[in-house]
Amino acid sequence: MSRILRPRGGLAVSRRGLLRGGAVAVGGFALSGCDDLWRADAAKGVLTRAEGLHRWSQRALGGEALAREYTRADLSPRFRANGSRGVADAAYRRQLGEGFAGWTLRVEGLVARPLDLSLAALKDLPQRSQITRHDCVEGWSAIGQWRGPQLRGVLRLAGLSEQARYIVFHCADLYHGRPYYESIDLADAFHPQTILAWQMNGAPLEEAHGAPLRLRVERQLGYKHAKFVTRIVAVDSLQDVYGGKGGYWEDVGDYAWYAGI
Amino acid sequence: MAGTKVQESEQGGSRVILRHRLSTRLWHALNALTLLVLLMSGLMIFNAHPRLYWGEYGANYDASWLKVSSARIGAREFGFVQVANFRVETTGALGLWEDQDGRLQRRAFPYWMTLPSRYSLALARIWHLAFAWGLALGLLGYLLWSLLNGHLRRDIHIARKEWHPRAIWRDVTAHARLRFPRGEAARHYSVLQKLAYASVLFILLPGMIATGLAMSPGTDAWAPLLTQAVGGRQTARSLHFVFAFGLVLFFGVHMAMVVLAGPIKHLRAIVTGRMRIEKEPS
Numbered sequence: 001m002s003r004i005l006r007p008r009g010g011l012a013v014s015r016r017g018l019l020r021g022g023a024v025a026v027g028g029f030a031l032s033g034c035d036d037l038w039r040a041d042a043a044k045g046v047l048t049r050a051e052g053l054h055r056w057s058q059r060a061l062g063g064e065a066l067a068r069e070y071t072r073a074d075l076s077p078r079f080r081a082n083g084s085r086g087v088a089d090a091a092y093r094r095q096l097g098e099g100f101a102g103w104t105l106r107v108e109g110l111v112a113r114p115l116d117l118s119l120a121a122l123k124d125l126p127q128r129s130q131i132t133r134h135d136c137v138e139g140w141s142a143i144g145q146w147r148g149p150q151l152r153g154v155l156r157l158a159g160l161s162e163q164a165r166y167i168v169f170h171c172a173d174l175y176h177g178r179p180y181y182e183s184i185d186l187a188d189a190f191h192p193q194t195i196l197a198w199q200m201n202g203a204p205l206e207e208a209h210g211a212p213l214r215l216r217v218e219r220q221l222g223y224k225h226a227k228f229v230t231r232i233v234a235v236d237s238l239q240d241v242y243g244g245k246g247g248y249w250e251d252v253g254d255y256a257w258y259a260g261i
Numbered sequence: 262m263a264g265t266k267v268q269e270s271e272q273g274g275s276r277v278i279l280r281h282r283l284s285t286r287l288w289h290a291l292n293a294l295t296l297l298v299l300l301m302s303g304l305m306i307f308n309a310h311p312r313l314y315w316g317e318y319g320a321n322y323d324a325s326w327l328k329v330s331s332a333r334i335g336a337r338e339f340g341f342v343q344v345a346n347f348r349v350e351t352t353g354a355l356g357l358w359e360d361q362d363g364r365l366q367r368r369a370f371p372y373w374m375t376l377p378s379r380y381s382l383a384l385a386r387i388w389h390l391a392f393a394w395g396l397a398l399g400l401l402g403y404l405l406w407s408l409l410n411g412h413l414r415r416d417i418h419i420a421r422k423e424w425h426p427r428a429i430w431r432d433v434t435a436h437a438r439l440r441f442p443r444g445e446a447a448r449h450y451s452v453l454q455k456l457a458y459a460s461v462l463f464i465l466l467p468g469m470i471a472t473g474l475a476m477s478p479g480t481d482a483w484a485p486l487l488t489q490a491v492g493g494r495q496t497a498r499s500l501h502f503v504f505a506f507g508l509v510l511f512f513g514v515h516m517a518m519v520v521l522a523g524p525i526k527h528l529r530a531i532v533t534g535r536m537r538i539e540k541e542p543s
Contacts, residue, residue: 051390062483068482074317139307254383254387260480261479
């Protein structure tokens with residue numbers, strides 16, 4: 001026990017001892033048992049395979065269902081920014097200073113016509129505006145308004161190939177020194193609410209929220225909503241992209257690629 | 262299945278009855294394991310954002326009704342649990358505690374309560390979401406089976422005469438005096454037992470599953486009424502936590518009753534299904 005933790009009276013020590021003793025008796029099995037079990041690949045394999053069941057059941061029951069949309073009265077007074085709140089990259093800093101006037105979004109990979117789309121070109125496409133709830137994997141939620149072209153419109157413009165299975169989003173930011181990226185499959189890529197948002201709550205996207213462009217994939221958790229998107233690549237497999245698991249958190253931290261629950 | 266007469270055998274002044282059917286015993290064992298894993302992994306998930314809110318949204322800038330955290334006043338650092346504006350210091354147990362390596366940690370629930378024991382939201386979610394299937398399918402199967410074999414009607418259903426305040430009061434005082442039913446009366450659940458089991462079967466466990474699903478952005482798209490009926494995603498998260506502690510409370514009382522009413526007898530009953538009851542003196 002450190003000094004800070006030592007309570008003033010002797011009673012508290014014994015009560016805590018009692019509490020801990022009782023809990024060890026109850027949870028002892030799970031505490032050591034499950035930590036050990038996790039190290040066994042078989043258990044890890046079975047448990048992680050449940051992710052497929054989550055995705056399958058959600059897709060079977062959900063189909064094309066739209067995420068709930070709210071009104072302006074429901075907006076969070078202040079929308080928490082998470083992950084990278086800024087980008088250190090010199091080119092990005094310069095573009096930010098210029099209001100992203102010379103910035104372009106690259107669309108490439110398994111497409112007939114690779115594209116370089118300026119912010120003005122993205123704004124000229126048919127726009128979708130939606131007020132949705134952003135659910136973080138940590139448990140908090142915030143409601144915000146988003147506006148931008150549908151991803152499916154951009155993919156059609158580029159002429160998505162028949163072989164494409166996933167859309168990968170490359171971001172300008174490094175998170176803890178590693179490039180952030182995310183990916184979704186075509187079911188989500190062609191979903192009407194999947195947009196490339198350049199506007200939030202009626203104003204151009206702030207840096208903390210991923211300026212100039214962030215993905216909105218409304219039926220999944222926050223870490224799928226890639227910020228600072230600079231490049232979109234259509235691929236047939238995620239295996240050769242960075243760690244091969246389809247996203248930053250998927251690669252570094254055992255987070256599920258399908259984040260609908 | 263409080264005591265159907267299958268395979269009864271008489272021995273002197275007592276006889277053995279079948280107290281719990283196989284379906285009850287299997288489900289009970291599966292649930293004991295499943296709920297322990299779900300609770301411990303759930304506490305780890307809570308550690309990722311140790312605040313609870315009401316309504317659809319809620320994050321750090323919004324008012325929380327419950328918060329587990331740590332703070333520092335001068336040189337003194339302490340852990341606390343805060344409900345609305347009421348704060349209780351919990352240093353050593355919640356909010357600020359020492360981990361298995363003697364390191365000071367500022368997370369809500371300590372390592373010996375969580376799964377895994379070291380902070381990992383991702384692994385806790387893998388455990389939690391996989392075992393949630395066991396809870397949901399197990400409950401569904403058990404309720405259907407118990408409906409078909411009459412367990413719910415015969416043993417859990419509370420008859421009108423049992424709802425009589427005097428009958429309930431009689432059972433309350435009997436429990437308070439630690440007078441447990443003997444002989445023929447021990448074959449059936451008392452009204453308080455029925456109320457406790459019915460609350461778990463029809464309120465707490467379905468409530469856990471409903472509020473859990475209501476937190477999923479995927480489910481909210483195809484079943485928006487669920488989240489709306491609950492009162493919003495953050496309300497669902499709060500209720501998920503409240504129901505979980507309802508189950509912990511049930512577990513505490515359940516264990517106390519087993520210990521007071523004869524731990525060997527009842528452990529034997531939940532494992533083998535059989536229980537010895539004394540014959541009523543005639």
